[in-house]
Every structure is written in C-alpha cells, then in structure tokens.
Amino acid sequence: MARRGALQPPAEIRRMFDRIARRYDLMNRLMSLGRDVVWRRVAAQAALEHAPAVVLDIATGTGDLAFELVAQGARRVLALDFSRAMLRIASRKRAALRAWNVAFLCGDAMRLPFRDASVDACTIGFGLRNLPDYEAAIREFARVLRPGGRLVILETTPFTGPLAPFFRLYFDRLVPWIGGLVSGDRQAYSYLPRSTAAFPSAAELAALLRSAGFADVRYRTMMGGTVALHVAVRGAHLPDAVTAAASVPASRERRQLGPGAPQRA
Ligand SMILES: C[S@@+](CC[C@H](N)C(=O)[O-])C[C@H]1O[C@@H](n2cnc3c(N)ncnc32)[C@H](O)[C@@H]1O
Numbered sequence: 001m002a003r004r005g006a007l008q009p010p011a012e013i014r015r016m017f018d019r020i021a022r023r024y025d026l027m028n029r030l031m032s033l034g035r036d037v038v039w040r041r042v043a044a045q046a047a048l049e050h051a052p053a054v055v056l057d058i059a060t061g062t063g064d065l066a067f068e069l070v071a072q073g074a075r076r077v078l079a080l081d082f083s084r085a086m087l088r089i090a091s092r093k094r095a096a097l098r099a100w101n102v103a104f105l106c107g108d109a110m111r112l113p114f115r116d117a118s119v120d121a122c123t124i125g126f127g128l129r130n131l132p133d134y135e136a137a138i139r140e141f142a143r144v145l146r147p148g149g150r151l152v153i154l155e156t157t158p159f160t161g162p163l164a165p166f167f168r169l170y171f172d173r174l175v176p177w178i179g180g181l182v183s184g185d186r187q188a189y190s191y192l193p194r195s196t197a198a199f200p201s202a203a204e205l206a207a208l209l210r211s212a213g214f215a216d217v218r219y220r221t222m223m224g225g226t227v228a229l230h231v232a233v234r235g236a237h238l239p240d241a242v243t244a245a246a247s248v249p250a251s252r253e254r255r256q257l258g259p260g261a262p263q264r265a
Contacts, residue, residue, distance in 0.1 A: 002158075002200035005132040007191065010108075013130050014083050016188045017061070021085035023183035025062055030182065031175055031192075032223070036064075039227055040125055043154040044068040046231045052120030054078065056144065058109045059127025063090030065154070066102045069123065077102045078119070080109065110137055117146040125154040129199045138212040145234040151214060153205070156196040157221060157228040167226050171196065202228040213238035 006013060020027070028036045043065060047055060053075055057066040060079035069077050079102050081087050087104050094102055107113050109124075109131055122141050131137040141151050159167045171193035179189025200208065202219050205228070209217045214232035221228045 002204055003198045005134055006130050007195050007198055010082070010110075010132055016185075016191065017081075017083040018085040020179075020183045020185050020188045021062070021083065021089055024086065024089070025064070027179060027182055027189070028064075030178060031189075035223055039154055039222060039229070040065045040068045041072075042222070043123060043125060043152050043229055044072045044074075046229065047121045047123045047150055047152040048072050048074060050121075050150070052149065054119045055121045055123060056080065056112070056114065056119040058112070058122060058124040058141065059130065060090060060104070061086045061125075061127070063093055063102065063104065065123055065125040066090070066104075067093065067097055067099055070097075070099045070102055075101060078105060078114075079103065080105045080107045080112065082106060082108055110140060112140055112144050114144045116143050117149075119144050119149065120146060121150045121152070123152045123154070126156065128153055128155050129195050134200065134205075135208055135212065138208055138214075139238075142212050142214065142234055142238055147234055147236045149234045151209070151230075151232045151234065153209075153228075153230040153232075155199065155205075155228055155230075156192070156226060157202050157205075158197055158199060159226055160201070161225045163224045167224065168193070171226075196226075202230070205230055206232075211239070 047069065055069050055074050055077050057069065057077055057079040060066050060081045063079055066077045066079040084106060087106055090104050109127065122145055128134060128137060145151060175192060176186050176190040180186030202221055206217045206219055209230060209232045213235045215235045217232040219228050219230040
C-alpha cells in the first residue's frame, strides 16, 4: 500500500536538499544518464500546450524545469522552493541564462502564497514525492490553478515490469554509492529509491488527481517505467473537501501574493 506522504518530515527534507544542492544537477545527469533533461522538456511541452500566461513551477529546486519552460516560450514563470541553497543555485543559473522572466520565491508547496485561481498552469518535477501529504498538496495545487488550468507532474514511480529487478539493483545499490562519491551524502541518495518505492503508482496518482477535482487526467511512463508524467486539467468546480481546505484565513490572505509578485529569492 502506497504512503500518503513523504518518508521524512519537511524539515529533514529541506536540510537534505540544502546539503546536496551544490551537486544536485550533476547527480541528476549522472543518475538518469542525461535523460532528465528530456523528461523536463516533455513536461514543459505538456504544460505550455495552451500558452498559459503565468506558470507556477512548484518545488523548483535549482530551476531546471522553470528554465525549460522559458526556453519553450513561457512568458512568466513563478518558481517556488523551500530550500534556500537550491534557490541560490537557481538564481545563479538565471543570471547566466538571462532568464529574467523567472521569479524565484522561497515558500512552502503545502501553503502556496498565491490567491485562489491565480495561475494558468502548474508544474512540479520530482517534488511531489517529497511533500508530507500528497492529497493535501494536490488540493493546494487545484486551489491556485484557474479552472481549465493544467497541472503537470513529473515524478519517479514505483518500478514494475520486466526490467524492475534491474532498476531496483541500479537505484538501491549503485545510485547511493555514486551519490556518496559525488555529493558526499550517501544517505540522500538512498532516500531516492526508498521514497520512490513508497510513492503511489501512476494509476493511483491519477485516481488522487481525479478525486481532487481534476479532469482529463492522463499519464505516460518513461525510461522503462521508472518515471511518470501526469497531465490533468483543473475542473470548473472543485469537490467540497477541496474548497473547504482552500478557504484561507484573512491574516494569511493578506500575505498572499498575486502572480505579479516581486522576486523573493
Ligand atoms: C528532487 S528536487 C526537484 C527539483 C526540480 N523540480 C527538478 O526538476 O530537478 C525536490 C525539491 O522539492 C523541494 N521541496 C520539498 N518539499 C518542499 C516543500 N514543502 N515546499 C517547497 N519545496 C519543497 C526541495 O527543496 C527540492 O528542491
């Protein structure tokens, strides 16, 4: 039975990403044999199909999905993460790429600092698995998306199929070893296979999306079934449970930012 949320509490997750930030991009390229670049390209394409004006990239990390969105023509990207070390790298990359239409914000994916129905598309790449409550997170994404807006989730998915034993060996043994050598943090890279195995299957995640009020839920798997891309459209009406969870106290509403908010990180 899949878990309902991350294996570790948010504070530990944040510390882990703060620790590995410097080597995060390099490890992604090594672990995926460079394929992570292609997966983000496909995710960005899916998010931009209807030319959204404002895209929110949740758990943006070092910003690779946000930059890919811009490379594919996104006009304005808001990119949020709670690890300052990851965001520092993202900001440096933004300067090198001169991608000034990406605004980085430090914040919590479970309490997005945006008004209801204020963004046109949301993306999250390899972030959902790290959030403490998947259902609550998806409800929060639905809250900030406008009706008809797209949610695109790119995530590792529990391995099934004939190549599963090979992938398990690779991710359980080799990835922590390489991660230890490259980032000096073997523990962070043993968390990756453990958290992937405990994550809902692609079909279960699709069911979670439907129950949160998303329509046209589609998914495909890539890299021999190790990565899944879900695309869903925020329905016109959200289930009562979603709107109740989304009602924001007045004090919090004052702190919320519109899509034109200034850069914070
Ligand atoms: C595996 S990285 C993914 C980064 C990036 N999206 C990519 O495609 O490479 C996961 C990111 O989620 C962030 N994260 C985890 N929990 C979060 C939360 N509750 N709020 C905001 N960011 C969070 C971490 O700081 C980390 O940068």
